[in-house]
Amino acid sequence: MGQAISMTVDRGRFADAVTPWEEEAWQAAALGWSERELARHGLAEAGPREVRVRPWSILVRFRTGAGEREVVWFKASAPDAAFEAALGGALADWVPEHVVTPLAVDAARGWSLLPDGGPLFRHVLDAGDAGPESWAVALGQYARMQRALTPYTERMAALGVPGGRTGELPRVFDGLVEGNAALDPDTRRALRGRRPRLLDWCEELDAYGIPDSLDHCDLHDAQLLAPAAGRFTFFDWGDANIAHPFTSLLVPARAVRERHGPEHAHRLRDAYLEPWTDLGPSLPELRRAAALATRLGALGRAVSWFRLFPGTPTTGCAEASAQWVNELFTESEVF
Known part of the structure; x- marks a missing residue:
């Protein structure tokens, strides 16, 4: 056949x-x-x-x-x-x-x-049949999925899902800085000098006590399906890791800012945070945790660029990974 x-x-x-x-x-x-x-x-x-x-x-x-x-x-x-x-x-x-x-x-x-799981969310957006309000619905559903997955982190690790928990990020950072030939010596030296800031961010984020879950790590509008009005499903988990759940906000927040404008980013963030409001931290504290996690999410993106078939030239991917490491310390905020 x-x-x-x-x-x-x-x-x-x-x-x-x-x-x-x-x-x-x-x-x-x-x-x-x-x-x-x-x-x-x-x-x-x-x-x-x-x-x-x-x-x-x-x-x-x-x-x-x-x-x-x-x-x-x-x-x-x-x-x-x-x-x-x-x-x-x-x-x-x-x-x-x-x-x-x-x-x-x-x-x-x-x-x-x-x-087939239905139309891509990107195609629905391109057709004008959805807008930033649909992103808010999608991210709320995604957050509820992450809440449901928090008891399964060890089982996910046993399946081989990589670790990117907050306490592991300094080690992840060190490996990315020392192991990427795309970083020149001056850049590598500057990144080492900023490492104490990374430690402070990790310590602060951990203190809020949000349980780890699955981070898709590349949740843009072509990684969501829209099988029915108001319903979304999520796929393509090859970049995923086990991490602070709020790191997942990095990619969709940027996608919304680029397509719809920065004025929609706060609504997206709060729709995502709503399913987490019963855990103890106040809404301002959750917003601060989201700001920290979206910054630290750059490390997950940097790591994922090296998941390639053996023997494939890595030059372009190494450069993309280096860019994400450098973005960890940029002054711009997504929210």
């Missing part, structure tokens, strides 16, 4: 990425697994396959009918993000109303087969 179906491959701007897709045996195994799982769910292919190869993942889009939403996605993550498959399956058990439930998961190989 596989030989009779045409296939297009999109490498984007990453023609030099080294991935398993180039290995005939791996490709045959991945496609064969997908075909068997599609058949197990009573699905038959109805059109060409579309492959997207990136340094951090391989996606294959299978058409299962003539409709726009009649598609199934195979995803293989890079080894350092291979936890995503097992995490996706676990989230479907723990918080099914907030995520896409996989059709199949091969945790050992980091493979997932996912149904």
